Amino acid sequence: MRFLQSTIGLKILMAFTGIILVGFVLVHMLGNLQIFIPFQGISGEAAIDKYGYLLKSNAVVLWGARSVLLGAIVGHIFAAVKLTNRSNAARPRKYELHRWFSDSYAVRTMRWGGVLVLLFVIYHLLHFTVGVDAALFTEVKHCGPLEGGAANTCFVRENVIRGFQQPLISGFYMIAQVALGLHLTHGVWSLFRTLGFTSQQWSERSRILAMSIGGLITLGNIAIPLSILMGIIK
Amino acid sequence: MSGTLNFTLKVWRQNGTKDSGYFEEYEAKDISEHMSFLEMMDIVNEKLEAENKEPIVFEHDCREGICGSCGFMINGQPHGHKSRTTTCQLHMREFKYMDGGTIVLEPFSAKPFKVLKDLMIDRSAFDRVIQSGGYVSIRTGSAPDAHSIAVEKDSADKAFDAATCIGCGACVASCPNASAMLFTGAKVTHLGLIPQGQTERYSRVQEMVNQMDSEDFGHCSNFGECTLACPKGISLDVISQMNKDLLVSQFKG
Ligand code: HEM
Ligand code: FES
Numbered sequence: 051m052r053f054l055q056s057t058i059g060l061k062i063l064m065a066f067t068g069i070i071l072v073g074f075v076l077v078h079m080l081g082n083l084q085i086f087i088p089f090q091g092i093s094g095e096a097a098i099d100k101y102g103y104l105l106k107s108n109a110v111v112l113w114g115a116r117s118v119l120l121g122a123i124v125g126h127i128f129a130a131v132k133l134t135n136r137s138n139a140a141r142p143r144k145y146e147l148h149r150w151f152s153d154s155y156a157v158r159t160m161r162w163g164g165v166l167v168l169l170f171v172i173y174h175l176l177h178f179t180v181g182v183d184a185a186l187f188t189e190v191k192h193c194g195p196l197e198g199g200a201a202n203t204c205f206v207r208e209n210v211i212r213g214f215q216q217p218l219i220s221g222f223y224m225i226a227q228v229a230l231g232l233h234l235t236h237g238v239w240s241l242f243r244t245l246g247f248t249s250q251q252w253s254e255r256s257r258i259l260a261m262s263i264g265g266l267i268t269l270g271n272i273a274i275p276l277s278i279l280m281g282i283i284k
Numbered sequence: 285m286s287g288t289l290n291f292t293l294k295v296w297r298q299n300g301t302k303d304s305g306y307f308e309e310y311e312a313k314d315i316s317e318h319m320s321f322l323e324m325m326d327i328v329n330e331k332l333e334a335e336n337k338e339p340i341v342f343e344h345d346c347r348e349g350i351c352g353s354c355g356f357m358i359n360g361q362p363h364g365h366k367s368r369t370t371t372c373q374l375h376m377r378e379f380k381y382m383d384g385g386t387i388v389l390e391p392f393s394a395k396p397f398k399v400l401k402d403l404m405i406d407r408s409a410f411d412r413v414i415q416s417g418g419y420v421s422i423r424t425g426s427a428p429d430a431h432s433i434a435v436e437k438d439s440a441d442k443a444f445d446a447a448t449c450i451g452c453g454a455c456v457a458s459c460p461n462a463s464a465m466l467f468t469g470a471k472v473t474h475l476g477l478i479p480q481g482q483t484e485r486y487s488r489v490q491e492m493v494n495q496m497d498s499e500d501f502g503h504c505s506n507f508g509e510c511t512l513a514c515p516k517g518i519s520l521d522v523i524s525q526m527n528k529d530l531l532v533s534q535f536k537g
Contacts, residue, residue, distance in 0.1 A: 056493055057463075057503035058530050133461075133503045140395050140462035140502035146296075146307065147388045149360035151458065151512035160505065240506040246528025248521045 057136070058244075060129040065241035067126040072238060072263065074119055075230070079270045081105075085207060085283060086273075095196070095203055102204035106193060127168065134161060156236035156264075163229040170226035177213060178206075211278055220275035231268030235260050288314045289376055289383045293328065295340055296390040298399050305399065309386075310340075317377040321364065322347060322354060324376055340389075341402040349373040349515065352450030355457065356403040357390045362454035362513045370452065370515045392457035396464075396499040409499040410451050413468055416495035420475060421483040439477040446474035448516045458513035461502030466510040468496045469522035476529055486533035493530055 053059040087097040106112060150158075176182045181190035189212060193204040214220045238260035242252060277283045291312045298305035310332070315324050322344055329339035345351040354371040358364035363371045366378050379387065391399045396409035435443075447470070455466035472489050475481030481488075504523055511520045 053530075053534055056530070057465075057497050057501075058493055058527055061503060062527070062531060136500075137461035137463075137502040137505075140500055141393050142395055143305075143393045145357060145360060145393055146294075146390055147357070147360035149365070151361065151509050152507070154507075157505065157507045236506075243506045243520065243524045244504075244527055246524050246531060248524040248528065250521075253521075 057133065060133055061244045063125055064129045064133075065244040067122040067129070068237055068241050070118065070122040071126065072234065074122075075234075075267055076263070079267060082274055083270060085210060086277075096207040098206045098210075099203050102206040103193060103202060106204060123171070127164075130161070130164060154236070156232045159229070159232050160236060163233045166226060166229040167233060170222070170229070173222070174226075177219075178209060181209075210274070211283065214275040214278035217279065220279050223275050224272050227268045227271040230271075231264040233264075234267060235264035238263050287317050289317055289379065291315065291324075291379065291382075291384070292386040294386050294388045295402070296399075297338075297340070297402055298391075299338075300401060301398050307390075315376050317375070317380060319376045320347070320372055321358070321374040321376065322372050341400075341404050343404045344372060347372040350450060352452035355392060355452045355454050357388070357392060357457060359388050362392060362457040363452075363515055367512065368515055368517050370450075373515075392453050394453075394456045394462035394464075394501065396501060397453060397456065405453070407451070407453050409501070410453065410464070410467060412499065413464065413492055413495045414451075414471060416491045417471060417475070417488045418484060418491060420481055422480045433479050435478055442521075443474045443477040446470040446477070446518065446522050449474075449514075449518050450516060452515060454513045454515060455510035455518075456501065458509040459502065459504075460507060460509065461505055463504050463510070464496050464499070464501040465504040465523045465526065466514060466518055466520070468492055469524075469526040470518050472526045472529060473522040476525065486529065486536045489526060489529040490533050493526070 054063060081101060082098070084098040084101055085096070089096055178190065181192055190209050191205040194202060196203050214223070239256045240260075242256035247253075247256065274283075293310045293312055294307050295310060296305055297308050310328055312324055312328050315327065319327075322342070325340060325342060332339045342354070342356060344354040347354070349370045349372060352370070355362050356371065358371065358374075363369055364374050364378065366374055389403060391397075391403045391405050397405040397407060400406050449467060449470035451467060453467070456462055456464050459466075472492055475488065476485050506520070506523070508520055511518060
């Protein structure tokens with residue numbers, strides 16, 4: 051049997067790529083929260099700027115990580131699209147009336163929520179990683195020498211603050227985080243089922259884990275644009 | 285009359301697999317609240333026959349909740365809104381709250397479940413999934429001595445719960461992906477968890493998943509609608525068990 055062609059094989063692919071993406075999103079959020087660490091000294095660099103430079107300084111590690119993430123996203127979306135098409139074809143006649151038994155919002159937003167997250171990821175990369183200025187209604191300063199030419203750094207803090215002072219950009223980021231959080235409150239639970247953690251204990255444990263991760267990601271990531279809009283970080 | 289109810293039935297009529305189908309409304313008058321849903325259908329059909337009209341075709345056999353033939357969608361849910369109940373075991377008193385209202389009846393919808401007529405569908409895809417599971421290598425002939433094969437209590441219970449599946453198709457009907465994983469998972473689990481099912485355990489799961497996929501059922505999103513719709517309350521765990529067995533089977537050659 052062609053394992054990766056089967057419905058279950060594709061779901062297992064979604065689960066493994068999902069784990070990689072969840073791991074990344076968690077670490078990424080912790081990294082971003084460093085923006086709350088105040089400046090050190092008078093002319094010192096912000097912690098997040100140092101961290102940004104550190105990430106970008108080793109090309110091999112950087113591109114290695116990027117390849118894994120790109121592979122995970124491609125695999126995840128490939129499986130999502132394939133399974134969604136299959137699912138649509140499996141019910142040619144729509145019901146006149148269909149009532150759900152459960153009322154979970156997260157399960158119903160997996161697909162559109164996923165697409166929103168994808169659009170967000172694209173915008174986010176163009177915004178901070180590629181740094182396309184004009185098209186994105188903000189200006190981005192690329193990594194380079196610090197004022198006075200002493201050392202190289204990345205201007206993460208400055209870029210983030212400039213971007214998020216614009217309500218439209220902040221708003222979009224915050225909506226996307228809600229979508230991502232919802233996606234994960236179902237997704238993380240679901241991946242344990244997909245990978246065969248059968249018992250009742252695992253079902254409960256993974257539900258708690260999924261809720262926590264979903265909530266944490268949403269709140270942690272929203273805290274940044276919100277604090278900037280409210281002038282707590284400036 | 286006390287204890288009687290009146291409804292309008294909005295029913296899917298389809299004259300054979302090629303017909304495109306349409307909804308038609310019928311009156312169900314003076315229905316005793318003690319009748320089962322199918323008995324109400326019988327009354328409506330008797331009236332239709334008396335008027336020389338085509339009765340509404342629906343499948344039924346045991347009328348005691350064990351054969352699994354009687355399912356259709358009642359107000360958007362397979363076997364209606366009452367949990368753990370087949371249509372034949374559903375009583376009209378459950379519909380008191382909507383006395384005078386309209387009940388929508390339509391056949392289960394999934395690509396492999398062709399509508400044969402009206403509310404009756406072809407569930408032979410399920411039979412082919414079961415057939416694909418093949419045989420189990422057990423000693424037949426003389427009856428084995430009691431307790432000659434020890435079965436763990438936990439496994440015995442889970443295997444038994446899975447084996448209560450009656451193959452009605454409600455899981456497929458309620459699933460937004462029209463997936464047959466609860467059904468297939470139940471069949472895979474009830475043999476896979478007991479010693480008698482071990483010899484072919486990993487080839488069986490591959491064959492059954494293969495057959496399920498080639499029948500064009502959808503995949504599982506772990507939404508959990510199936511287990512809520514299931515008249516036997518088969519647990520979502522059977523799907524997880526099937527996933528695990530399929531994953532393990534990849535390393536068993
Ligand atoms: C980039 C756009 C994305 C799309 C289009 C997308 C789409 C989907 C869809 C449709 C499902 C459900 C599949 C199903 O069972 O029907 C799913 C599951 C999942 N997604 Fe995503 N997703 C995206 C991004 C992400 C991200 C960024 C993460 C992690 C941070 C993630 C983590 C997960 C997990 C863990 C699952 C559960 C896998 C399982 O049920 O076994 N997804 N995704
Ligand atoms: S007629 Fe047999 S289960 Fe309903």
